[in-house]
Amino acid sequence: MEVIMTNRIVVTKTHIDGAPKETDFKVKSQVLAQSAQPAGSVIVKNLYVSVDPYQLNRMKSDSSSQSYSFLAAGIGPGEEIDCYGVGKVIDSGNPEFQEGDLVVGLLTWGEYSVLKPGSMFRKLDAMGFPLSNHIGALAFSGLTAYAGLFEVGKAKKGDRVFVSTASGSVGHLVGQFAKLHGCYVVGSAGSKAKVELLKEKLGFDDAFNYKDATDLRTTLKKYFPDGIDVYFDNVGGEMLEAAIDNMNAFGRVAVCGVISEYTGTGRRAAPNMVDVIYKRLTIRGFLANDFMSIFPEFISKACEHMGSGKMVSIEDISIGLDSIPSAFVDLFTGGNVGKKIVQIAQE
Amino acid sequence: MEVIMTNRIVVTKTHIDGAPKETDFKVKSQVLAQSAQPAGSVIVKNLYVSVDPYQLNRMKSDSSSQSYSFLAAGIGPGEEIDCYGVGKVIDSGNPEFQEGDLVVGLLTWGEYSVLKPGSMFRKLDAMGFPLSNHIGALAFSGLTAYAGLFEVGKAKKGDRVFVSTASGSVGHLVGQFAKLHGCYVVGSAGSKAKVELLKEKLGFDDAFNYKDATDLRTTLKKYFPDGIDVYFDNVGGEMLEAAIDNMNAFGRVAVCGVISEYTGTGRRAAPNMVDVIYKRLTIRGFLANDFMSIFPEFISKACEHMGSGKMVSIEDISIGLDSIPSAFVDLFTGGNVGKKIVQIAQE
Numbered sequence: 192m193e194v195i196m197t198n199r200i201v202v203t204k205t206h207i208d209g210a211p212k213e214t215d216f217k218v219k220s221q222v223l224a225q226s227a228q229p230a231g232s233v234i235v236k237n238l239y240v241s242v243d244p245y246q247l248n249r250m251k252s253d254s255s256s257q258s259y260s261f262l263a264a265g266i267g268p269g270e271e272i273d274c275y276g277v278g279k280v281i282d283s284g285n286p287e288f289q290e291g292d293l294v295v296g297l298l299t300w301g302e303y304s305v306l307k308p309g310s311m312f313r314k315l316d317a318m319g320f321p322l323s324n325h326i327g328a329l330a331f332s333g334l335t336a337y338a339g340l341f342e343v344g345k346a347k348k349g350d351r352v353f354v355s356t357a358s359g360s361v362g363h364l365v366g367q368f369a370k371l372h373g374c375y376v377v378g379s380a381g382s383k384a385k386v387e388l389l390k391e392k393l394g395f396d397d398a399f400n401y402k403d404a405t406d407l408r409t410t411l412k413k414y415f416p417d418g419i420d421v422y423f424d425n426v427g428g429e430m431l432e433a434a435i436d437n438m439n440a441f442g443r444v445a446v447c448g449v450i451s452e453y454t455g456t457g458r459r460a461a462p463n464m465v466d467v468i469y470k471r472l473t474i475r476g477f478l479a480n481d482f483m484s485i486f487p488e489f490i491s492k493a494c495e496h497m498g499s500g501k502m503v504s505i506e507d508i509s510i511g512l513d514s515i516p517s518a519f520v521d522l523f524t525g526g527n528v529g530k531k532i533v534q535i536a537q538e
Numbered sequence: 539m540e541v542i543m544t545n546r547i548v549v550t551k552t553h554i555d556g557a558p559k560e561t562d563f564k565v566k567s568q569v570l571a572q573s574a575q576p577a578g579s580v581i582v583k584n585l586y587v588s589v590d591p592y593q594l595n596r597m598k599s600d601s602s603s604q605s606y607s608f609l610a611a612g613i614g615p616g617e618e619i620d621c622y623g624v625g626k627v628i629d630s631g632n633p634e635f636q637e638g639d640l641v642v643g644l645l646t647w648g649e650y651s652v653l654k655p656g657s658m659f660r661k662l663d664a665m666g667f668p669l670s671n672h673i674g675a676l677a678f679s680g681l682t683a684y685a686g687l688f689e690v691g692k693a694k695k696g697d698r699v700f701v702s703t704a705s706g707s708v709g710h711l712v713g714q715f716a717k718l719h720g721c722y723v724v725g726s727a728g729s730k731a732k733v734e735l736l737k738e739k740l741g742f743d744d745a746f747n748y749k750d751a752t753d754l755r756t757t758l759k760k761y762f763p764d765g766i767d768v769y770f771d772n773v774g775g776e777m778l779e780a781a782i783d784n785m786n787a788f789g790r791v792a793v794c795g796v797i798s799e800y801t802g803t804g805r806r807a808a809p810n811m812v813d814v815i816y817k818r819l820t821i822r823g824f825l826a827n828d829f830m831s832i833f834p835e836f837i838s839k840a841c842e843h844m845g846s847g848k849m850v851s852i853e854d855i856s857i858g859l860d861s862i863p864s865a866f867v868d869l870f871t872g873g874n875v876g877k878k879i880v881q882i883a884q885e
Contacts, residue, residue, distance in 0.1 A: 248812060263816045427811045449811040461808035464774045464796040465595060468823035469610045475821070476814035 198223040200301035201515045206252035210454040216516035231285045231308035235278030237535040241326045242519045272300045275326045327530035328504035336364035337489040338482035343445035344421040348373035356425035358385040360530035365423045367502045377414045381525040407433035426451045431460035446476040505529025545570040547648035548862045553599035557801040563863035578632045578655035582625030584882040588673045589866045619647045622673045674877035675851035683711035684836040685829035690792035691768040695720035703772035705732040707877040712770045714849045724761045728872040754780035773798045778807035793823040852876025
């Protein structure tokens with residue numbers, strides 16, 4: 192029996208070039224019928240969807256980096272917004288997927304998603320972990336942390352590691368991976384509560400509220416009297432400059448995000464390149480999807496650490512499709528802690 | 539018989555924090571006697587000495603990077619200024635060196651140098667090349683070009699390579715190494731004559747005068763319609779920003795020098811870090827002396843190319859100790875072409 196239903200999706204009203212506001216978004220209804228989809232499509236009911244800072248770059252009117260990755264492709268007003276998520280199959284034109292199967296992959300900000308043949312999704316084996324973990328710590332947030340720290344940052348035992356936005360979706364995992372690897376780890380965050388979380392729950396050696404710092408360079412010097420070996424950068428701007436001032440010779444900067452620059456409000460970092468030369472620093476941008484080859488290694492480590500309770504996944508879950516705009520806006524105002532997720536429906 | 543003589547050396551009068559002027563320097567006389575030197579010292583008559591932009595960083599009042607390399611150690615007013623050079627032994631307290639031996643290594647800006655035990659110098663086998671080549675193309679300028687291009691920039695056949703200060707001591711060798719490796723190479727320089735030199739004598743695919751460019755980003759787009767894979771950066775500042783705007787995915791920036799920033803007159807580069815992430819760029823500072831392990835490989839290649847006439851070393855040689863200040867000042871005003879060398883004495 193064919194499923195015909197109404198789907199509600201969240202879309203942008205216009206391109207967004209500054210900080211996002213809830214009013215930049217609206218909910219749009221569409222009719223969903225399997226017969227209208229390409230052969231082999233799978234329709235899923237969305238359970239959990241991810242909201243991530245990088246999505247803002249795709250909503251800008253001028254997305255100069257469009258061609259470099261599907262993660263950078265522009266999203267126009269009114270268009271479906273894809274996102275990582277977990278769903279349950281309700282109708283399948285693909286013999287490999289049956290009604291009731293759980294899937295994880297690129298869904299859309301909506302109540303339902305149509306997964307066309309060739310798009311990125313797979314059957315999900317939850318391995319005993321909450322479903323929401325599979326779009327965070329056990330998915331790209333975790334892989335980003337792991338690959339950025341070890342493959343890009345080349346962190347080794349005893350290294351001094353600094354993480355900015357340390358209580359964010361990726362940062363809180365970076366710090367835990369680094370501690371479990373024998374590094375000294377300090378994180379920066381934007382509130383007293385987040386700083387406490389880093390120190391007390393997540394095992395960071397130290398943490399500070401960057402909003403209390405009058406001079407980031409001096410602040411970092413205080414927390415890293417012996418210098419920084421690896422900086423996991425989530426913010427760019429002044430923090431990146433201050434970190435480079437405090438890097439040790441042959442230090443590595445893994446540039447994961449520059450959230451201070453996404454909204455066009457923060458000024459760009461102008462790092463001291465004389466330091467970059469004399470200290471032989473490496474500054475390297477990366478995207479987790481270039482590291483799929485180490486996904487098995489990552490997932491094995493993450494499951495081991497999380498299964499034994501040595502690592503925790505902090506999730507900040509909003510409820511319902513209509514909460515997506517506010518959840519997204521929160522990412523840029525420091526409102527979230529850990530991985531921001533929207534639960535669309537109960538399993 | 540002990541040698542006692544008067545040595546004339548060039549020193550700074552004060553620290554230099556902006557662009558250097560000839561009047562920042564003076565010639566100072568000192569008495570030189572073997573008996574006053576540490577046991578095992580070797581006194582050489584300087585034949586050729588090098589003048590290099592990095593030396594300015596050592597003359598600044600605030601040299602924050604002092605501890606990272608001997609190439610960054612501060613040099614105070616009135617102190618001997620060390621430099622790479624070729625000399626001839628005139629008195630030796632070291633049985634391994636005889637009067638008349640040619641040596642290459644860290645000499646000083648002077649008529650004579652005292653090479654103390656443990657300092658960096660070795661006997662020179664000129665291998666049929668002019669002595670001056672051994673402080674340029676066949677020494678650190680060459681190694682800098684080779685290591686920066688292949689080890690840091692990871693240039694491979696077919697890559698599109700951009701070199702700034704392309705007619706400089708290192709740049710003109712980078713372009714030739716890249717061409718001989720099968721790369722497409724464009725250089726920037728500061729005069730019409732230099733641009734002609736790059737295109738007509740050095741075999742660059744193309745070259746442009748950056749002073750004629752109203753918009754460096756657009757200019758680079760014109761010369762690299764298919765993007766830049768490797769940028770060998772000698773200048774920093776706006777050129778670095780424009781290059782990053784034009785880099786291809788997985789591009790590499792080898793940061794060799796940021797001459798536009800040494801004098802404090804040029805503004806620092808504020809590269810687009812969103813591009814650095816989405817294009818997964820690597821920006822890496824380096825010093826040639828970290829690549830001594832590939833010196834044999836480099837010197838073999840360089841001798842092969844230069845011996846067969848496929849590569850040429852451009853040298854800009856001033857005559858006499860008193861020409862050192864003007865030779866040095868020229869480096870920052872674009873006055874030199876190729877490797878700047880001062881011939882102190884005839885062999």
